[in-house]
Amino acid sequence: MKCLSCENISLQIICKKCQENLLIPSFHKRELEHGFYNYSFYSFSEIEKFIISKYYFHGDRIFNILASLSFKQFANNFDFSETVYSIGIDEHTRHEFSQTAILSRHLKSKNIVPLFNKLKATNIVKYAGHNLEFRQKNKRKFKTTLTNKKIILVDDLITTGTTILEAKKALESKNNEVLFSLTLADAKI
Numbered sequence: 001m002k003c004l005s006c007e008n009i010s011l012q013i014i015c016k017k018c019q020e021n022l023l024i025p026s027f028h029k030r031e032l033e034h035g036f037y038n039y040s041f042y043s044f045s046e047i048e049k050f051i052i053s054k055y056y057f058h059g060d061r062i063f064n065i066l067a068s069l070s071f072k073q074f075a076n077n078f079d080f081s082e083t084v085y086s087i088g089i090d091e092h093t094r095h096e097f098s099q100t101a102i103l104s105r106h107l108k109s110k111n112i113v114p115l116f117n118k119l120k121a122t123n124i125v126k127y128a129g130h131n132l133e134f135r136q137k138n139k140r141k142f143k144t145t146l147t148n149k150k151i152i153l154v155d156d157l158i159t160t161g162t163t164i165l166e167a168k169k170a171l172e173s174k175n176n177e178v179l180f181s182l183t184l185a186d187a188k189i
């Protein structure tokens with residue numbers, strides 16, 4: 001087959017050379033509210049082709065490769081004094097696989113335990129192509145059963161940050177502490 005990125009012939013959907021380039025992510029930090037940060041591994045332009053793959057059947061393979069190059073490396077270097085739980089935002093999407101669940105699963109490590117189906121959006125809205133005002137008017141209305149946990153939020157892409165902050169608020173209302181959020185890419189870079 002052809003590498004999705006460079007289009008050279010490759011055994012894998014992303015060739016070895018392109019994977020090596022992605023293995024050195026440019027870590028980006030963005031403050032979403034006072035003292036709360038989102039960290040992303042790539043700029044949107046760097047991996048736009050791959051992010052769009054979530055709408056296609058081969059998207060799970062792409063996300064598994066990207067997650068092992070970024071989220072997994074991060075988790076292996078993450079040291080914390082107690083157990084932290086990772087939660088994917090919008091896990092139950094209309095696609096055949098959940099890209100945020102794949103990313104979150106790759107955080108499994110000494111100090112991080114991924115949890116699934118613990119944060120549910122009761123209002124399913126598509127935000128793509130809509131502005132901040134639309135996003136703020138049409139909230140996800142997250143519900144959670146988790147209490148008293150330390151949490152890392154996970155998403156594939158951060159745009160305005162509205163969804164992440166809404167998820168954070170829902171978790172905090174049940175006495176959870178959200179340490180930071182991690183996304184594959186930042187749309188503003």
Ligand SMILES: [Zn+2]
Pocket residue numbers: 003004005006007008010014015016017018019
């Ligand atoms: Zn390639």
